[in-house]
Amino acid sequence: MKRRDLYASLIIGAAVGLLIQPILANTLASVHLTLAMRVGIFVFFAVFAPFALWLCSLIAKIWKAFYQFGQFAAVGTLNSFIDIGVFNLETFLYGGTISTPLFAVFKAISFLCATTNSFFWNRNWTFGSTDKVNAGEVTGFYTVAIIGWAANVAVATFVKSIGPETKLWVDVVAPVAGILVTFIWNFVGYKYFVFKKREVSPTA
Numbered sequence: 001m002k003r004r005d006l007y008a009s010l011i012i013g014a015a016v017g018l019l020i021q022p023i024l025a026n027t028l029a030s031v032h033l034t035l036a037m038r039v040g041i042f043v044f045f046a047v048f049a050p051f052a053l054w055l056c057s058l059i060a061k062i063w064k065a066f067y068q069f070g071q072f073a074a075v076g077t078l079n080s081f082i083d084i085g086v087f088n089l090e091t092f093l094y095g096g097t098i099s100t101p102l103f104a105v106f107k108a109i110s111f112l113c114a115t116t117n118s119f120f121w122n123r124n125w126t127f128g129s130t131d132k133v134n135a136g137e138v139t140g141f142y143t144v145a146i147i148g149w150a151a152n153v154a155v156a157t158f159v160k161s162i163g164p165e166t167k168l169w170v171d172v173v174a175p176v177a178g179i180l181v182t183f184i185w186n187f188v189g190y191k192y193f194v195f196k197k198r199e200v201s202p203t204a
Helices: 003-027 035-059 065-094 100-126 135-162 167-194
Strands: none
Touching (some): 065 167
């Protein structure tokens, strides 16, 4: 595994370890998390991300594309926590019962924040683009992203509508359902359409 990848995965893991803090506080308000527990959660993600990518580098010796998939998964995890984190911040600031239309608006905003992060990480790290950003690449990326956005919002809103009006279901389960569908769609779209000429090797 390249040193650059080690540092990138460490940054991603640390960011996830920070972003999960307000999510836990919002969804598990009745559970008291001590400082030691919060630090432990942060350290776990900061260490786990590089370890998981290292495992992907071993599997990539058999299936080359798996390393790139591991990078995409790391970025996707960060995107997911940005998505859920922003959404939880919105619901926390709003404070009231969220109607289905308002839920869709909040979800769209959080998803767009995650997508912006996705573009920079996937372009520069996952798919290793060193060229200047061009119109075709941006258009392709956002075409895939917009379709993913529609699927994300639709699935999340649907799951929210069929479940209980609990914070866990509304703030976590429904958004995660949308994220999972989008994750698969985006990887296929980015790899085989937007960045199809990019090849990444796990070795220096």
